[in-house]
Amino acid sequence: MAVMTYREALNLALREEMKRDPRVFVIGEEVGLYEGAYKVTQGLLKEFGPKRVVDTPIAESGFTGVGIGASMVGLRPVIEMMTFNFALLALDQIVNSAAKMYYMSGGQYNVPIVIRGPGGPAHQLAAQHSQSMEVYFYHVPGLKVVRPSTPMDAKGLLKAAIRDDNPVVFIESETLYAVKGEVPEDPEFVIPLGEAIVRREGRDVTVVAYMGMMYRAMEAAEELEKEGISVEIVDPRTLRPMDAGTIIGSVRKTHRAVVVEAGAGFAGMGSEIAAFIMEHAFDDLDAPVERVTGANAPMPYARGLERAKTPSKERIMEAIRRVCYAERS
Amino acid sequence: MAQKTETKKAGLPAVDTELARRLLGDMMLIRRFEEKAAEAYALGKIGGFLHLSIGEEAVAAGATSVLRRDDYAISTYREHGHCLAKGADPRRVMAELFGRRDGLSKGKGGSMHLFDKSVNFLGGHAIVGAHLPLAAGVGFAINYEGADQVCVCYFGDGAVPQGEFHEAMNLSALWKLPMIWICENNRYAMGTSLERALAQTEIWKFGEVYGIPSEPVDGMDVLAVRDVVGRAVERARTDKTPTLIEARTYRFRGHSMRDPAGAVYRTKEEVEREKLRDPIALFRDKAIKAGWLSEADVRAIEKDVNDRIDDAVAFADASPEPPVEWLLTDIYKED
Numbered sequence A: 001m002a003v004m005t006y007r008e009a010l011n012l013a014l015r016e017e018m019k020r021d022p023r024v025f026v027i028g029e030e031v032g033l034y035e036g037a038y039k040v041t042q043g044l045l046k047e048f049g050p051k052r053v054v055d056t057p058i059a060e061s062g063f064t065g066v067g068i069g070a071s072m073v074g075l076r077p078v079i080e081m082m083t084f085n086f087a088l089l090a091l092d093q094i095v096n097s098a099a100k101m102y103y104m105s106g107g108q109y110n111v112p113i114v115i116r117g118p119g120g121p122a123h124q125l126a127a128q129h130s131q132s133m134e135v136y137f138y139h140v141p142g143l144k145v146v147r148p149s150t151p152m153d154a155k156g157l158l159k160a161a162i163r164d165d166n167p168v169v170f171i172e173s174e175t176l177y178a179v180k181g182e183v184p185e186d187p188e189f190v191i192p193l194g195e196a197i198v199r200r201e202g203r204d205v206t207v208v209a210y211m212g213m214m215y216r217a218m219e220a221a222e223e224l225e226k227e228g229i230s231v232e233i234v235d236p237r238t239l240r241p242m243d244a245g246t247i248i249g250s251v252r253k254t255h256r257a258v259v260v261e262a263g264a265g266f267a268g269m270g271s272e273i274a275a276f277i278m279e280h281a282f283d284d285l286d287a288p289v290e291r292v293t294g295a296n297a298p299m300p301y302a303r304g305l306e307r308a309k310t311p312s313k314e315r316i317m318e319a320i321r322r323v324c325y326a327e328r329s
Numbered sequence B: 001m002a003q004k005t006e007t008k009k010a011g012l013p014a015v016d017t018e019l020a021r022r023l024l025g026d027m028m029l030i031r032r033f034e035e036k037a038a039e040a041y042a043l044g045k046i047g048g049f050l051h052l053s054i055g056e057e058a059v060a061a062g063a064t065s066v067l068r069r070d071d072y073a074i075s076t077y078r079e080h081g082h083c084l085a086k087g088a089d090p091r092r093v094m095a096e097l098f099g100r101r102d103g104l105s106k107g108k109g110g111s112m113h114l115f116d117k118s119v120n121f122l123g124g125h126a127i128v129g130a131h132l133p134l135a136a137g138v139g140f141a142i143n144y145e146g147a148d149q150v151c152v153c154y155f156g157d158g159a160v161p162q163g164e165f166h167e168a169m170n171l172s173a174l175w176k177l178p179m180i181w182i183c184e185n186n187r188y189a190m191g192t193s194l195e196r197a198l199a200q201t202e203i204w205k206f207g208e209v210y211g212i213p214s215e216p217v218d219g220m221d222v223l224a225v226r227d228v229v230g231r232a233v234e235r236a237r238t239d240k241t242p243t244l245i246e247a248r249t250y251r252f253r254g255h256s257m258r259d260p261a262g263a264v265y266r267t268k269e270e271v272e273r274e275k276l277r278d279p280i281a282l283f284r285d286k287a288i289k290a291g292w293l294s295e296a297d298v299r300a301i302e303k304d305v306n307d308r309i310d311d312a313v314a315f316a317d318a319s320p321e322p323p324v325e326w327l328l329t330d331i332y333k334e335d
Helices: A006-020 A044-048 A060-072 A084-098 A151-163 A212-226 A244-254 A269-284 A303-309 A313-323 B017-042 B057-064 B080-086 B090-097 B131-144 B163-174 B205-209 B222-239 B268-275 B279-290 B295-318 B324-328
Strands: A002-005 A024-028 A053-055 A076-080 A114-118 A144-146 A168-172 A180-183 A197-200 A205-208 A231-235 A238-240 A257-264 A290-294 B072-075 B121-124 B151-156 B179-185 B214-218 B243-248
Touching: A002 A006, A006 A024, A006 A044, A006 A151, A006 A180, A024 A044, A024 A060, A044 A053, A060 A076, A060 A084, A060 B131, A060 B163, A084 A114, A084 A168, A084 B131, A114 A151, A144 A151, A151 A168, A151 A180, A197 A212, A197 A244, A205 A212, A205 A244, A205 A313, A212 A231, A212 A257, A212 A313, A231 A244, A244 A257, A244 A269, A257 A269, A257 A313, A269 A290, A290 A313, B017 B057, B017 B080, B017 B090, B017 B222, B017 B279, B017 B295, B057 B080, B057 B151, B057 B179, B057 B222, B057 B279, B072 B080, B072 B131, B080 B090, B080 B121, B090 B295, B121 B131, B131 B151, B131 B163, B131 B179, B163 B179, B163 B205, B179 B222, B205 B214, B205 B243, B214 B222, B222 B243, B222 B279, B279 B295
Parallel strands: A024 A053, A024 A076, A076 A114, A114 A168, A144 A168, A205 A231, A205 A257, A257 A290, B072 B121, B072 B151, B151 B179, B179 B243, B214 B243
Antiparallel strands: A002 A180, A144 A238, A197 A231
């Protein structure tokens, strides 16, 4: 184990996979000479050269399509979105080309690509640069969607995504790049896609949360421990395919569930998770599932408004108390 | 329309009987295939959208005649001809149109999504403009692997106003990709004429903007198409120079079977006038006059083509429907 930042863990995953497989290359805006807008690709141009670290002009649909086309004939591109907000310009390529190619060719052409970059609420970046983007992708059959919360997951899941034979949308976070944690140095350390993890064991309530919301839920759990509420936290890590088994297993143990998501709640991840808990564990529930979501508003710029947009520790704690029928202490 | 003239000819062998037979045979095969597909559509055996390329066969036949089998081709939703010319089995193409199990895509793709990996035909894409970046990616991969294949990308005039056309032209010129961009300009994007869609209607001129060789060609003349694509293939194969070709052609039928006459946005007189440029009739007459083919040769080709397409229809008819379990296969590739 080594201690490194989330950013360094991603960088290490890229370097290891590029060394392991000559078909893997990195393509996107500012990934080479500039070393990445968020420095995730730092040092790669020097180590692997311009053939495998490809700077592009600002043309998201164009270079995403290039990656998809190259993958159809045998390469394994890692396409960087400088931020995932820009992926909307390539949404047609991701949804109509990448996700459906294997199906509409009757299994002849698969698309082994990773589309990665930061997304989710960031610090005062306002409406167009600060939003939860996974919702646009996890609805689509043919895509896999990953949201890695820790440095260890960032490395292990990115390596799994690169080795996967399907298009994987891999959304990191600006707010987590500097987070430090333990990361295995073994180049064969891979975390399979589609496996959730129990971040914190507890008896009274299951909280499902990922990325920044997972850390906030963790703080809420520590405080509630003092009130005598034991919180279990499950991080799905991969949103599609979702490891429903681990979440259901936890709910069957605790009999209560709160789902936290940073994005606007309407038809969000929380809706889906609440629905399958209801479908599979209705008889185990002692209270209705609660959703704690971002406000149904675009992300504002002003600091106070921005704080109000995203679920706070207090709102998470209130929801947990409600499902536990606990009085506020 | 002003034509940019090119005097230099490609270093291609002179036309002989074998080549004439291939070119005429390919064009007639595509024509017959689509006539029979239209009949099957009328009988309800083919559903959804069916876009015919009748009148445009010289582009697919001429371009493919200068490709190697391991070169790549990628196309739009009006791609039956490109797929057949590249070497796909007409029986499996027809079965795909019928939505049957033995179709190229197991019946999951249909007319608009033909793929045949065995002949490097990369689809069948139905979002206008979207397959141009994919094609550039194929060119990128050829260079990455140090290979000497080329990639032909067919698209319509309707793709030219799309941003992705310009992104793909720029990237192919910037990165020197071994591409042959072939715009089949049939003058109408569905019902919108060129003049109503483009500020610059001389499409080949967009190549000049991106600094790549470009030229227009009479898309009804299979030998002219063969020559201009032949030169482009040489450039792409030897020094990775992409080329933009504007093949001026015309679809004799409507946009799709739901627009059978194409009568609202163009005149009957225009259609009848264009039919005088029928690429099959023009080349047949030329081949007989030049002595490449005899009348008997032409009849033999016609009989062979008719037999093959009858066989394709019978094959498609006999192929079973895909089993319902196939709904949930081929979504993810798992090892």
